[in-house]
Amino acid sequence: MTYVxxxxxxxxxxxxxSGIGAAIATVxxxxxxxxxxxxxxSDRIAELAEKLKDNGGQAIAVTADVTSDESVTAAAEAIHAAFGRVDLVVNNAGVMIPDDITTxxxxxxxxxxxTNVTGxxxxxxxxxxxxxxDGHADLVNISSIAAHEFFKDYAVYGATKAxxxxxxxSLRAELGPKGVRVTNIEPGLVRSELRDAITGDAGAFLDSWIAEAGILAAEDLxxxxxxATSRPAHVNLRHLVALPTTQL
Structure with a gap:
């Protein structure tokens, strides 16, 4: 699909x-x-950047850890040096570690x-x-349906997404008058590497849930x-929930 x-x-x-972030960068x-x-x-984003350039796009790989002040500052400096002003930011980096609150x-x-909040x-x-x-920009934050739905053993993850x-x-109220559209997206089940790190009973539960409810591809997000970010400047899709049709 084309987004002029x-x-x-x-x-x-x-x-x-990988996952949602790589798919967003690609589109x-x-x-x-x-x-x-x-x-x-570094190796993964360098490989993706080369692939995007081979396909006629413009991309740079910037190794950064969002849990480090110094790393994020250095990344911003590198991006400014390469591309100048940024007018579209997607906060997609996240960690999901389910566990019982008592253990x-x-x-x-x-x-x-x-990662999920301070990052x-x-x-x-x-x-x-x-x-x-400059009067028009986009900030997109990838949250989760867990921000306001209950899932066993996901209390802290859900709290970070809330x-x-x-x-x-809040930022929409602060930045909207300055021309910045803030969009919050809450995905449900999406295929990504977050699932790969979940093992044991939590992994078995997730597999069973996916089999029952279905799952979105990263490309869907x-x-x-x-x-959302290609709408006319006066249109802000501020809060979007994206679920598999069969996920209740």
Whole structure:
């Protein structure tokens, strides 16, 4: 599908090494946007950047860890040096570690909070001056249906995503008058590498749930992000929930 209004824009996509992030970067580049791929796995984003360029797109790979202030600052500097002002930011990097609240590791909680919440804030802080500089820009935060639905053993993950959903709502009030559209997207079950790291009973439960409810492809979410960010400047799709039709 073609999204004409993405041509000539400069986008940052976090968590771009695989899954939803890689799919978003791909559709952006295919529609004429300059794309900065941010992730910790240098080899994966370098490979994707070369693939996008081979297909006629403009892309750079920027190794970055959203849990590090210094890393995000350095990434922003590298992107500015390569592409100049950024006018489209997608906060997609995330960690999902399900566990019982009584036995879960504090380190796992910290990892989810620092990636899913503070990491989002770091990226927003780094690029807000860009987004507000010229009267039209987009900030997209990938939250989750877990932000307001109950799933056993996902209490802390859901809490981090509830924070993202609330943050998006608040930032729309702050940044909207400056021409920045803030879009919060809450996916349901989506095929990604987050599933691969979940083992044991939690993994078996997830497999059973997917078999019953179905699952979206990463490209389905990428299509939704491209659609939202390519609307005319006066149209803000501020809150989108994307589920498999059979997921209740």
């Amino acid at each position: 209004n993405l041509a000539g824009r400069t986008a940052v996509v976090t968590g771009a090494a 952006f580049a295919a529609n004429g946007a300059r794309v900065a791929l941010l992730a910790r796995r 879960a590791s504090f380190d796992d909680w910290r990892k989810m909070l620092d 989002v804030l770091r990226v927003i802080r780094a690029f807000t001056p860009d987004l507000t500089a 924070a993202v959903t609330y943050l998006s709502k 990428a299509d939704l992000v491209a659609y």
